[in-house]
Amino acid sequence: MDAYLKQRAELIASERALRPGHARIQQASEAELKAEQIVRKIRADEAHSIWHSENPDFRALFREASKEQMAEPNDDSARTTADEWGVEHPEVVNLFPGMAFLTARKIIENTKLYKIVQKMPKGGILHSHLDSTVDVDFALSLAVKQPGMHISVPEPVTANNVESILPQFRQMASSFKADATDVSHAAYAAETWVPYAAARQSFSSSLGGPAGFDAWVRSTMKIDPNEAYTKYNSHRKMWDKLRNTFYVSNGLLRSIPIFTQYIKEYFWASIADGISYVEPRVNFLFKAMWSAEGEQNVTHREFVALFGRIIDEVKAELKEQGREGEFVGAKIIYTTIKIITPEEMEWYFDECIALKQEFPQLIAGFDLVGPEDFVKPLKYYAEGLLRFRKRIDDLGLDLPFILHAGETLGDGDEVDDNLYDAILLDTKRIGHGFSLVKHPLLMDTCKKRGIPLEICPISNELLRLTSSMPAHPMPMLIAHGIEVVVSNDDPGAFGNLGLSYDFFQVLVASEVTGLLGVGVIARRSLEASMLEADRKAKALASWDARWAEFVDWINKEYGHLLDK
Amino acid sequence: MDAYLKQRAELIASERALRPGHARIQQASEAELKAEQIVRKIRADEAHSIWHSENPDFRALFREASKEQMAEPNDDSARTTADEWGVEHPEVVNLFPGMAFLTARKIIENTKLYKIVQKMPKGGILHSHLDSTVDVDFALSLAVKQPGMHISVPEPVTANNVESILPQFRQMASSFKADATDVSHAAYAAETWVPYAAARQSFSSSLGGPAGFDAWVRSTMKIDPNEAYTKYNSHRKMWDKLRNTFYVSNGLLRSIPIFTQYIKEYFWASIADGISYVEPRVNFLFKAMWSAEGEQNVTHREFVALFGRIIDEVKAELKEQGREGEFVGAKIIYTTIKIITPEEMEWYFDECIALKQEFPQLIAGFDLVGPEDFVKPLKYYAEGLLRFRKRIDDLGLDLPFILHAGETLGDGDEVDDNLYDAILLDTKRIGHGFSLVKHPLLMDTCKKRGIPLEICPISNELLRLTSSMPAHPMPMLIAHGIEVVVSNDDPGAFGNLGLSYDFFQVLVASEVTGLLGVGVIARRSLEASMLEADRKAKALASWDARWAEFVDWINKEYGHLLDK
Structure with missing residues (x-):
């Protein structure tokens, strides 16, 4: 039996040794080991006291949380029901760690573990789509205050269509005179532009007035x-919904005065969540953006320059506050959408090279985006991408591909096959790679070349690739030695702002991955970023210092939990 | 670009070559290739015409199917609602191939693909628990006719408790005089035994009378x-429910007169589904079973002998009908449940050896069962199992371990760790192995030793390890070269009788696995069975002949579909 137990322990240890960051974890300091123990204890305690369906105390908490979530300011309409929460029978809702995020969100926020994760230095956000990175209420508050921001709808908003009708936004010239103020009035003429603030103010009281307008x-x-x-x-249906959110926000965010404030908010909110770098994907499909005067004449060149200025402003403000170490900056991943022809794609290749030449520090790489299951496969653009690659290399530019691939449940279909193209096209990271676990040879390549996967746990769950975190392939990828980073994808639409929610879901869904495990993943995001070597070194040094402080804080704050 | 496409095709081919059965598929006959093409065409057509949520024709089919499923004979109670079907909003139910089985079942049955899968020679059922292998309505029809079959309940059945109260069954002596006939009468004394047929007949009309009794x-x-x-x-909650089904059926099936007919039905129904061999796990926790005279005096020895006689009867009847090739027989996997102490386990080790010695052809192997997340881990019994193994080997018996392991969503917890023990204890197959994908070294061992996984797709889905087949790890296992067989686990409780439903779910959830792919899996079940070499060879030869007929039938029946 002793021989058996020895063999068993060795086998387990050999498998654990394959995990990324294993060496780092083996060298943990005493303080780190103690913090690890504390976090494991809290996690185990809360698995029982909070995440166990039979726990009656929790039920009260859940009902309380539901009420809070459901209560919109002044919103007394029929939509504040348990149905709205997706909870048909709150008394039988099944709780477990890593469960459906939108049902669990308020519960998560009430855990000690979440409070710890919030304090963790997160490293960088390497996978987010800039158009959906900021709290929607914040974005709408900008719309209310923005002169010239208008909306239109395809028909008057009524009680019958309020759950499905989609508004569009547009920045108009100050000279523009609207024909109407009320999109909920029967006389509203389809698709006419109405000032946003006025539309909100005059929204029919039968639909809840301004609060009903906001809710809609x-x-x-x-x-x-x-x-x-x-x-x-x-x-499929969740992608349709997500696409609709982009359809709505597009006109709002393409307004430069709005986008400027929005990006600043993205940086500040990220910093508040312990994030020190962001590398968002920016959608450049529309070839120009709208000025404050409602003209579609703001070029991508001007936008990138503006993005750089916002970074400088935020960094200057942090420096003033003595918080320089908290934010190393941001870079743009240039993207367009896989709905255009290969011929149309050439314009974007040219522009991307031109922008990289003019703003070498601001352009991190190139990607093609869109819901993989419903857009063209990478193969469709492969010939162009190969020529593009050669041009980039001939010009000596540091402009890697950072491609989306494998964000699918398919097995061996055209979408799943995008992974072959991403790797053959020498992608430096893989956006999602959810289906990589079905590709042993590609997994080997990722391991050998150190290609990290940008995993977006909550995004995958909300887009119904997985029903919950315990069923997510992330633990398989880690077990097989694939490098991963954690990201949030479209937190504006999903509600997983920052990285604390996603890291929380990762931390509760595995007994192997503890505090040091998520620390390795967080740090890896800086290593896997497209930061220049010197800035990367600086960012890592700063992360290491903050990590040490964080570990000390855990030990000080929760050390007593180990006493009993 | 040509070089790129060549490299891409080679890479895909290299990955495909890792799959079990790849060589067999490479050698497919012309007829097989045509049948493969037909099945792929039907699958693709039905993915669009049936499994696409937007298809309006389908909606009608679904509503029709719902109605049929919901209508119980003479059951006009409130339970025949859409709620009963788990479909809150039939108009927005989201359809896709491999979706939730119980919602999809009637739809599946209406597909051409299912009609093809039904005809397929399936090989053997290697993972089923005998106590839940037969249609529940059939089992209850036996209870009605069985003299001496009684039931009891912990309190009178009422409208308030009918959705949760559980009956117990017991075979009583012919001399037994019951004190009551009606379990729904207010005067019914808790836990008194009432003749089953009488209880059914006198069931309160306010609860639906006999039909209401059957439904309950x-x-x-x-x-x-x-x-x-x-x-x-x-x-967790689904396991509680499944355990309840075993709690109820236990007294019914431990009655030897009932169990005899039940086992015969299992064999005949399996044969009708194209299954030629079964290797069920039999629960021997209760040390004796009940005779027709209500005495708990039927030993396991007598039961195994009876099991052998039933096999002989069925085979004789088949022979008479000239259908000998359709059924090679059955073997028992001896099991007890991981809720007892290691000391108590010794009795079962002794008995298992004695039974193997007396019935070498009938005992296939040994397993320990129970819901892994809630019973003792294998490690708890490892020392005893090691000694047991040595005794078996010293006696020169062919009595392998065929262990359950990894039927969990855990990552690195005690339950997930059962996989280490199963493999160190030299299991010849793994029951489930759902979490094996998280174990690269154990996967290598399974590949090297050819340890197949007994995958139960619908069981995994209903026990909420996966939300649907596209999210199931089976395609990952196949991609990594792990041998798998498909089984049904507890089809009595789940409703997935036979193997057609499970194979259907496998076939629609992958573009790589087509007709030949599922054929490889079906044939593998005979190779991986515990049949003696000569009987295995015979079973395989018979399978090959039936497969050839099946392929010809597909080509004849559906060949015209390739014309257009």
Whole structure:
């Protein structure tokens, strides 16, 4: 039996040794080991006291949380029901760690573990789509205050269509005179532009007045639990919903005065969550953006320059506050959408090279985006991408491909096959790679070349690739030695702002991955970033210092939990 | 670009070559290749015409199917609602191939693909628990006719408790005089035994009379969609429900007169589904079974002998009908449950050896069962199992371990760790192995030693390890070269009788696995069975002949579909 137990322990240890960051974890300091123990204890305690369905105390908490979530300011309409929460029978909701995010969100926020994760230095966000990175309420508050921001709808908003009708935004010239103020008035003429603030103010009281207006517009830009878990509970339908949120936000964010404040908010909110770098994907499909004067004449060149200025402003402000170490900066991953022809794609290749030449520090790489299951496969653009690659290399530019691939449940179909193309096209990271676990040879390549996967746990769950975190392939990837980073994808629409929610879901879904495990993943995000070597070194040094402080804080704050 | 496409094709081919059965598929005959093409065409057509949520024709089919499923004979109670079907909003139910089985079942049955899968020679069922292998309505029809079969309940059945109260069954002596006939009468004294047929006949008309009685008892032995997808929608709660079904059926099936007919039905129904061999796990926890005279005096020895006689009877009857090739026989996997102490386990080790010695052809192997997440881990019994193994080997018996392991979503917890023990204890197959994908070294061992996984797709889905087949790890296992067989686990409770439903779910969830792919899996079940070499060869030869006929039938029946 002793021989058996020895062999067993060795086998387990040999498998654990394959995990990324194993060496780092083996060298943990005493303080780190103690913090690890504390976090494991809290996790185990809360698995029982909070995440166990039979726990009656929890039920009260859940009902309380539901009420809070459901209560919109001044919103007494029929939509504040348990249905809205996706919880048909709150008394039988099944709780477990890593469960459906939108149902669990308020519960997560009430855990000690979440409070710890919030304090963790997160490293960088390497996978987010800039158009959906900021709290929707914040974005709408900008719209209210923005002179010239208008909306239109395809028909008057009524009680019958309020759950499905989508507004569009547009920045108009100051000279523009609207024909109407009320999109909920029967006389509203389809698709006419109405000042946003006025439309809000005059929204029919039968639809809830201004609060009802806010609830309606918000619902078109965010995913609610009823949509995710009942109404649109499939990958295809959730993508339709997510696309709708982009359809709505597009006109709002393409307004440069709005986008400027929005990006600043993205940086500040990220910093508040312990994030020190962001590398968002920016959608450049529209060849120009709208000025404050409502002209579509702001070029991508001007936008990138503006993005750089915002970084400088935020960094200057941090420096003033003595918080320089908290933010190393941001870079743009240039993207367009896989709905255009290879011929149309050439314009974007040219522009991307030109922008990289003019703003070498601001352009991190190139990607093609869109819901993989419903757009063209990478193969469709492969010939162009190969020529593009050669041009980039001939010019000596540091402009890697950072491609989306494998964000699918398919097995051996055209979409799943995108992984072959991403790797053959020498992608430096893989956006998602959810289906990589079905590709042993590609997994080997990722290991050998150190290609990290940008995993977006909550995004995958809300887009119904997985029903919950315990069923997510992330633990398989880690077990097989694939490098991963954790990201949030479209937190504006999903509600997983920052990285704390995603890291929380990762931390509760595995007994192997503890505090040091998520620390390795967080640090890896800086290593895997497209930061220049010197800035990367600086960012890592700063992360290491903050990590040490964080570990000390855990020991000081929760050390007593180990006493009993 | 040509070089790129060549490299791409080679890479895909290299990965495909790792799959079990690749060589066999490379050698496919012309007829097989045509049948493969037909099946792929039907699958693709039906993915669009049936499994696409937007298809309006389908909606009608679904509503029709729902109605049929919901209508119980003479059951006009309130339970025949859409809720019963787990479909809160039939108009927004999200359809896709491989979706939740209980919602999809009637739809599956209406597909051409299912009609083809039904005809397929399936090989053997290697993972089923005998106590839940037969249609519940059939089992209850036996109870009605069985003299001496009684039931009891912990309190009178009322409208308030009918959705949760569980009956118990017991075979009583012919001399037994019951004190009551009606378990739904207010005067019924708790836990007194009432003749089953009388209890059914006198069941309160306010509860639906005999039909209401049938619906109630059936509901305690089966899982309905509302339970699986709403009420008990978590691994823990679904296991509680499944355990309840075993709690109820136990007294019924431990009656030897009932069990005899039940086992015969299992064999005949399996044969009708194209299954030529079964290797069920038999629960021997109760040390004796009940005779027709209500005495608990039928030993396991007598039961095994009876099992052998039933096999002989069925084979004789088949021979008479000239259908000998359709059924090679059955073997028992001896099991007890991981809730007892290691000391108590010794009795079962002794008995298992004695039974193997007396019935070498009937005992296939040894296993320990129970819901892994909630019973003792294998490690708890490892020392005893090691000694047991040595005794078996010293005696020169062919009595392998065929262990359950990894039927969990855990990552690195005690339950997930069962996989280490199963493999160190030299299991010849793994029961489930759902979490094996998280174990690269154990995967290598399975590949090297050719340890197949007994995958139970629908069971995994209903026990909420996966939300649907596209999210199931089976395609990952196949991609990594792990041998798998497909089984049905507890089809009595789940409703996936035979293997056609499970194979259907496998076939629609992958573009790589086509007709030849599922054929390889079906044939593998005979190779991986514990049949003696000569009988195995015979079974395989018979399977090959039936497969050739099946392929010809597909080509004849559906060949015209390739014309257009």
